[in-house]
Amino acid sequence: xxxxxxxxxxxxxxxxxxxxxxxxxxxxxxxxxxxxxxxxxxxxxxxxxxxxxxxxxxxxxxxxxxxxxxxxxxxxxxxxxxxxxxxxxxxxxxxxxxxxxxxxxxxxxxxxxxxxxxxxxxxxxxxxxxxxxxxxxxxxxxxxxxxxxxxxxxxxxxxxxxxxxxxxxxxxxxxxxxxxxxxxxxxxxxxxxxxxxxxxxxxxxxxxxxxxxxxxxxxxxxxxxxxxxxxxxxxxxxxxxxxxxxxxxxxxxxxxxxxxxxxxxxxxxxxxx
Amino acid sequence: xxxxxxxxxxxxxxxxxxxxxxxxxxxxxxxxxxxxxxxxxxxxxxxxxxxxxxxxxxxxxxxxxxxxxxxxxxxxxxxxxxxxxxxxxxxxxxxxxxxxxxxxxxxxxxxxxxxxxxxxxxxxxxxxxxxxxxxxxxxxxxxxxxxxxxxxxxxxxxxxxxxxxxxxxxxxxxxxxxxxxxxxxxxxxxxxxxxxxxxxxxxxxxxxxxxxxxxxxxxxxxxxxxxxxxxxxxxxxxxxxxxxxxxxxxxxxxxxxxxxxxxxxxxxxxxxx
Numbered sequence: 001x002x003x004x005x006x007x008x009x010x011x012x013x014x015x016x017x018x019x020x021x022x023x024x025x026x027x028x029x030x031x032x033x034x035x036x037x038x039x040x041x042x043x044x045x046x047x048x049x050x051x052x053x054x055x056x057x058x059x060x061x062x063x064x065x066x067x068x069x070x071x072x073x074x075x076x077x078x079x080x081x082x083x084x085x086x087x088x089x090x091x092x093x094x095x096x097x098x099x100x101x102x103x104x105x106x107x108x109x110x111x112x113x114x115x116x117x118x119x120x121x122x123x124x125x126x127x128x129x130x131x132x133x134x135x136x137x138x139x140x141x142x143x144x145x146x147x148x149x150x151x152x153x154x155x156x157x158x159x160x161x162x163x164x165x166x167x168x169x170x171x172x173x174x175x176x177x178x179x180x181x182x183x184x185x186x187x188x189x190x191x192x193x194x195x196x197x198x199x200x201x202x203x204x205x206x207x208x209x210x211x212x213x214x215x216x217x218x219x220x221x222x223x224x225x226x227x228x229x230x231x232x233x234x235x236x237x238x239x240x241x242x243x244x245x246x247x248x249x250x251x252x253x254x255x256x257x258x259x260x261x262x263x264x265x266x267x268x269x270x271x272x273x
Numbered sequence: 274x275x276x277x278x279x280x281x282x283x284x285x286x287x288x289x290x291x292x293x294x295x296x297x298x299x300x301x302x303x304x305x306x307x308x309x310x311x312x313x314x315x316x317x318x319x320x321x322x323x324x325x326x327x328x329x330x331x332x333x334x335x336x337x338x339x340x341x342x343x344x345x346x347x348x349x350x351x352x353x354x355x356x357x358x359x360x361x362x363x364x365x366x367x368x369x370x371x372x373x374x375x376x377x378x379x380x381x382x383x384x385x386x387x388x389x390x391x392x393x394x395x396x397x398x399x400x401x402x403x404x405x406x407x408x409x410x411x412x413x414x415x416x417x418x419x420x421x422x423x424x425x426x427x428x429x430x431x432x433x434x435x436x437x438x439x440x441x442x443x444x445x446x447x448x449x450x451x452x453x454x455x456x457x458x459x460x461x462x463x464x465x466x467x468x469x470x471x472x473x474x475x476x477x478x479x480x481x482x483x484x485x486x487x488x489x490x491x492x493x494x495x496x497x498x499x500x501x502x503x504x505x506x507x508x509x510x511x512x513x514x515x516x517x518x519x520x521x522x523x524x525x526x527x528x529x530x531x532x533x534x535x536x537x538x539x540x541x542x543x544x545x546x
Contacts, residue, residue, distance in 0.1 A: 013291075085385060088394075111282075125360065126363075130400065252315055
């Protein structure tokens, strides 16, 4: 019996690999992790495509109730589906490790992740530094550790991929206080919101890591038919509507020759023509 | 008519995505780029799986004769297959750009790349700095620009993924001088060779960027059924036989708690028990 941890890639149900599809079709239970990322389609489309019921696994389920998922894999084949590649989120490494510790056989099936697909914007993957996450600011919580990481990358002339926060099935604490279990509608950070937060931190820190005229690339729905890639300065990208999620943002470092040619095809100025 | 640039992932014929397979099966011509990376199977297995002849495209063909590939795509559907993800090598971005310039419609189909799958070793992808390439040293040519990049990453506590050189269809200049066109057998750098070269450069530069006791992870045949992952110091890994290609190497930066737990399962000391 095997726990298959299967990457689904970035777009829709057809972005699973043939190896992954064959594995899922051998499974008695199929879980979909749905809080660190989302596909461009819903889980019912996956169910139909696989001919298997797909059970949604939220953060609670994966981080505190994961035994249910992997202990089952001692008696039957279980698939744990992950948008992108299985190793792109820490939480999946943890699940794999714990499953192995209780003697479950684990097979990982890789797929495209935003970290590789970001190459589509024309900035070469060899010239990226560390990836950063940009969390939604709240009134009380406006963390800026990403700023130091971006500073470090830019000192080396490197590009920075910024993964933007998503909030799925977040508890509504006001309703909870009134004794009801209610979840807020899902929220996905836009390129515009990310740039606003980045500029707020630059205004506060004033270290000149980047500015309104720094070249960036906004990525939306990467790997999906409606994929949108637009390059321009931070200020220019603030005015672009990237529409439906997921969005990511790349802050360019030094831009090489071929990279410049590639970026040009996505220029915000072409949009306006 | 479309030029499909299709990532094949890392393992065998079944690592193509369902979307990719459907595209290939609609194509009149199918090319396989076979000099920047290789799968664990030969191209005839791909031909049989697709029900299409697969034409090998070597460096000459892709870098100087690529018009043949993309100009065809004006009259018929053409697939250009790439091991890993299409954007992991600069040369593919260039091909896509030139195809678009002459008005060819291009569709990119993403897949797993070593840059994402390297997460399998347990070091989190968020803690990687820039990726470096380690070329085969020759008697006259022993470039060490990777040393400065590794130094930069380690200063930030970051891990470094080292992609190791492969030489496929390299001309045999001695035979050429005698008027015959002969190619050398393919060569793939091993983890051991990479470490030897790294240590040679450290001995020469003496900047203390890493040493024989620096923790590394050797990766072989990532994403294939015979995948091998071993962690240990550079000195320890020098004695490990990683067998068949492809190999890659990760030089660890600061190792976090969960990462330590993950690495432990791949420790060289477990091998020897």
